[in-house]
Every structure is written in C-alpha cells, then in structure tokens.
Amino acid sequence: MTTTTQSADATSVPAVGETVLDARGVTMRFGGLTAVRDVNLTVNSGEIVGLIGPNGAGKTTFFNCLTGLYVPTEGEVRYKGQVLPPTSYKVTNAGIARTFQNIRLFHNMTVLENVLVGRHTRMKQGLWAALLRLPGFKKTEAEAEQRAMELLEFIGLQDKAQHLAKNLPYGEQRKLEIARALASDPGLILLDEPTAGMNPQETRAAEELIFKIRDMGIAVLVIEHDMRFIFNLCDRVAVLVQGQKLIEGDSATVQGDERVIAAYLGEPVESEAAPAPAPAAEEAPETPEADGTDEAPADEAPSDEAPADEAEAPADEAEAPADEAPSDEASDAEESSEDAAEETDEAPSEDTKHDPASGKENDA
Numbered sequence: 001m002t003t004t005t006q007s008a009d010a011t012s013v014p015a016v017g018e019t020v021l022d023a024r025g026v027t028m029r030f031g032g033l034t035a036v037r038d039v040n041l042t043v044n045s046g047e048i049v050g051l052i053g054p055n056g057a058g059k060t061t062f063f064n065c066l067t068g069l070y071v072p073t074e075g076e077v078r079y080k081g082q083v084l085p086p087t088s089y090k091v092t093n094a095g096i097a098r099t100f101q102n103i104r105l106f107h108n109m110t111v112l113e114n115v116l117v118g119r120h121t122r123m124k125q126g127l128w129a130a131l132l133r134l135p136g137f138k139k140t141e142a143e144a145e146q147r148a149m150e151l152l153e154f155i156g157l158q159d160k161a162q163h164l165a166k167n168l169p170y171g172e173q174r175k176l177e178i179a180r181a182l183a184s185d186p187g188l189i190l191l192d193e194p195t196a197g198m199n200p201q202e203t204r205a206a207e208e209l210i211f212k213i214r215d216m217g218i219a220v221l222v223i224e225h226d227m228r229f230i231f232n233l234c235d236r237v238a239v240l241v242q243g244q245k246l247i248e249g250d251s252a253t254v255q256g257d258e259r260v261i262a263a264y265l266g267e268p269v270e271s272e273a274a275p276a277p278a279p280a281a282e283e284a285p286e287t288p289e290a291d292g293t294d295e296a297p298a299d300e301a302p303s304d305e306a307p308a309d310e311a312e313a314p315a316d317e318a319e320a321p322a323d324e325a326p327s328d329e330a331s332d333a334e335e336s337s338e339d340a341a342e343e344t345d346e347a348p349s350e351d352t353k354h355d356p357a358s359g360k361e362n363d364a
C-alpha cells in the first residue's frame with residue numbers, strides 16, 4: 001500500500017456528493033488466508049453506506065485496512081483525495097473515526113472524560129503548556145470540554161457526564177463510543193455493528209442518531225447484521241462474501257439479489273423499505289472461491305487475534321501521547337492503550353453466529 005504522511009483537512013466539511021473515502025483494490029492476506037480480496041468502495045459526503053456479509057466475510061478486516069490498524073497487502077485507501085497514512089492515530093487526525101464491534105471505552109473514566117479522550121487529536125497544545133497549565137492550554141481545555149458536552153447532549157447523555165462509563169447500560173455505552181468518535185471532528189465515521197446487543201427501541205434510536213450524524217455532513221460507513229436496520233438506513237449497501245464484493249447497490253437492489261439471498265440473507269428481508277425490484281448488480285465478481293483453499297478455520301488464527309478485552313483502549317488512543325490524557329486517570333488510559341497497541345481485534349467467534357433477519361446473535 002502506498003503510504004504518505006499527508007493528511008487531508010479534516011475540519012472542512014465537503015460539498016454533498018464529494019467522495020470522501022476511496023478504497024481501491026484493497027486486499028488483506030494473513031499468511032495463506034485472503035481475508036479481503038480486491039475490494040473497491042467509495043463513500044460520499046452526505047451518504048450512509050452499509051457493509052454486510054456473513055460471519056468471517058472480511059468486513060472488520062476491511063475496516064481495519066481503512067483505519068490504519070492493518071496496512072493492506074495490496075491496494076490504496078484515499079480520504080478526500082489523499083492517500084491515508086498507515087497508522088490509526090494519523091488516520092484519525094486525517095478525519096476518519098470509528099467505533100468497534102466490541103465496545104472499547106475507558107471503563108473507569110467518566111462519560112465526559114471518554115469523550116475528551118476522543119478530542120485530543122484536535123488539541124494542539126504541547127506537553128509544557130499542559131504541565132505548566134499555560135493560559136492557552138486552559139482555553140483549549142475549556143473549549144474541548146464544551147465541545148464534549150455538546151456531543152453528550154447530541155447523544156442524550158449530558159445528564160450522565162460525570163458517571164463512570166462502566167456504569168452505563170450497554171446501549172448507552174455504544175452511543176458514548178459514537179460521541180467519542182465524533183469528538184475528533186471526522187468527515188467519515190465507520191461504525192462496526194453499532195446496534196449489536198441493543199433492544200429494538202435502542203436500535204431505532206441508533207438509527208435516528210446515525211441519520212442526524214449524516215445530516216451534520218459526516219459520511220457514514222456501517223457494518224451491521226441487522227438487515228432491517230441496514231436496509232432502512234443506507235443509501236447504498238455493499239455485500240462482502242469470502243472477502244470479495246459480491247454486489248453493491250441501493251437497499252432494494254441488494255435485498256432482492258438472489259446471490260445475496262443465497263449467500264447471506266437466506267430469505268427476503270421484511271423491511272420498511274420498498275419491495276425489491278429485479279436485481280441489477282453493479283459489481284459481480286466471479287463466484288468467490290468456493291474451494292476454500294484460502295480459508296483457514298478461525299481457530300487457526302494467529303494469537304494476536306485473541307478476543308478483544310472490553311477494557312481495551314481504541315487503537316487511536318494507543319498512539320496518543322500520554323501527556324494528552326485528559327484526566328488524572330491518565331495511567332488508566334495509558335495502560336489500556338498499551339493493550340490496544342497489540343491490535344487485538346476480535347476473531348469471529350465460531351460459536352456465535354448472527355441471524356441477519358433479526359440482527360441478533362445465536363449460539364451455533
């Protein structure tokens with residue numbers, strides 16, 4: 001992958017319809033296993049794009065390639081025309097934020113502090129200004145806190161700003177992760193299963209929240225197994241099967257495509273969206289390798305793929321200088337960050353499978 005340290009201007013909101021993400025020919029191999037193969041995907045401003053596919057299809061791996069956690073074996077990822085740098089901290093700086101499939105909050109920090117952690121990429125004050133608490137630093141700190149409170153209000157958690165993150169209900173922890181991602185003023189946000197574990201009411205609220213994020217001018221790329229949610233939410237949906245993009249199109253096209261039904265959905269999804277017309281595949285690669293030669297059972301995955309500890313820090317924070325930790329719990333943050341630096345992105349569990357129709361997890 002081509003790498004440069006150039007970063008795009010993250011704070012400028014592009015005109016609607018401008019391409020913010022342009023992934024070309026992204027391929028990710030782990031030894032003999034090709035988890036993602038030659039995937040092209042664009043996301044434009046003002047758009048919500050869904051990424052769906054069976055367990056192990058390569059969705060999270062693709063996200064990791066977009067956010068600098070993995071450097072793709074082949075291909076190139078551009079954000080607002082600039083080739084992305086190969087580290088997650090710089091990718092966040094450039095303007096891409098993400099949430100994780102397994103919630104990664106600083107559990108012993110307050111709700112407000114968690115959002116402030118997400119803000120550190122936009123705080124330009126250095127170590128000495130922080131240590132000496134110079135006026136410039138105090139001003140930046142006050143502005144960061146104000147922005148964090150605005151974001152908490154945006155997600156409806158302003159009254160819980162001083163609660164410890166670990167004491168929030170699960171659905172609110174997911175929302176807090178989104179607020180923390182938004183704190184870096186992204187132009188693109190990647191959401192990895194934002195409704196996993198949520199009840200229908202929370203899922204509906206999450207849907208509304210994502211629409212509001214889109215309306216703020218932020219492009220959204222979302223992985224989900226809840227097909228009703230995806231087809232109601234997304235302007236475009238791409239389907240990954242065995243690491244390859246099978247089809248990309250609007251909700252009606254994708255949910256009516258017989259190959260998608262066969263490979264993933266199982267049956268047409270009842271949704272609030274219009275009934276599916278005849279399939280019109282935009283991109284239809286040859287049948288994804290069915291011989292399984294590339295496939296390795298998940299339990300043979302390398303040890304760095306151990307299930308993520310929920311107390312882990314986001315990789316973005318992992319690379320943040322310790323002096324930028326926003327609270328006296330900096331050591332907590334630092335400790336978590338070290339864990340995150342090991343990039344322990346979770347392996348798909350073999351005994352937990354998703355039911356695409358309901359979006360719920362079932363024991364296999």
Ligand SMILES: Nc1ncnc2c1ncn2[C@@H]1O[C@H](COP(=O)(O)OP(=O)(O)OP(=O)(O)O)[C@@H](O)[C@H]1O
Pocket residue numbers: 030033035053054055056057058059060061062296297298301302304305346347348349
């Ligand atoms: N670090 C890694 N080392 C080796 N193999 C990996 C690694 N990360 C992912 N894989 C493998 O890549 C394949 C794609 O996994 P990935 O987690 O991207 O799928 P997914 O579509 O996100 O699945 P799910 O819907 O279950 O989250 C799987 O076979 C997985 O075991």
